Amino acid sequence: GAVVSQHPSRVICKSGTSVKIECRSLDFQATTMFWYRQFPKKSLMLMATSNEGSKATYEQGVEKDKFLINHASLTLSTLTVTSAHPEDSSFYICSARYGGLGNNEQFFGPGTRLTVL
Amino acid sequence: KQEVTQIPAALSVPEGENLVLNCSFTDSAIYNLQWFRQDPGKGLTSLLLIQSSQREQTSGRLNASLDKSSGRSTLYIAASQPGDSATYLCAVRPIEYGNKLVFGAGTILRVKS
Numbered sequence: 001g002a003v004v005s006q007h008p009s010r011v012i013c014k015s016g017t018s019v020k021i022e023c024r025s026l027d028f029q030a031t032t033m034f035w036y037r038q039f040p041k042k043s044l045m046l047m048a049t050s051n052e053g054s055k056a057t058y059e060q061g062v063e064k065d066k067f068l069i070n071h072a073s074l075t076l077s078t079l080t081v082t083s084a085h086p087e088d089s090s091f092y093i094c095s096a097r098y099g100g101l102g103n104n105e106q107f108f109g110p111g112t113r114l115t116v117l
Numbered sequence: 118k119q120e121v122t123q124i125p126a127a128l129s130v131p132e133g134e135n136l137v138l139n140c141s142f143t144d145s146a147i148y149n150l151q152w153f154r155q156d157p158g159k160g161l162t163s164l165l166l167i168q169s170s171q172r173e174q175t176s177g178r179l180n181a182s183l184d185k186s187s188g189r190s191t192l193y194i195a196a197s198q199p200g201d202s203a204t205y206l207c208a209v210r211p212i213e214y215g216n217k218l219v220f221g222a223g224t225i226l227r228v229k230s
Binding site for chain 1: 149151153158159160161162163166206216217218220221222223225
């Protein structure tokens, strides 16, 4: 149980285009989803937290207009990288958790490798 | 501000050795601590989660301990195998931050056959 999927697993796009990444919780309802970015040989950096039906909360330094997050249902969150540039190339990982504040675990997706040419 | 440090940054051992990975965190006010494994180009696989009230958790050849008061955790891997080669990440969930996790930079482990 507690499986999180991401689609696509890899995407290559031209500079200036927008890319959408999907994160789905397959067997549970995720009240909260998280989006992380990981640079090569570095740890995960939290970008934003999204709760179903409300606006995402972005971490300091993350551009809201650049990284659009939508959490329209309890099983789906999307991250759209708008007008992508080569510096946006990275590994993007989502995670999901259920329930309110407490000791509930986060379950991570397999990641999406974005390459912007 | 919560900070998580992992030592060593990289480790190479021969197959069969027992090994210890270290994680330290600056603020003891946490809900839990979690150890993850990440293979190259892949997502995270949760290995062990220790609640703040617990001292250790075990799963197969893995044993994780937590000393919250001193801000330390260790991941012990017994009888290491080449398949254990991966990056191991430690993360804490600070009470101050609600649902967020704060990650260490990881330890890159290579087990040589």
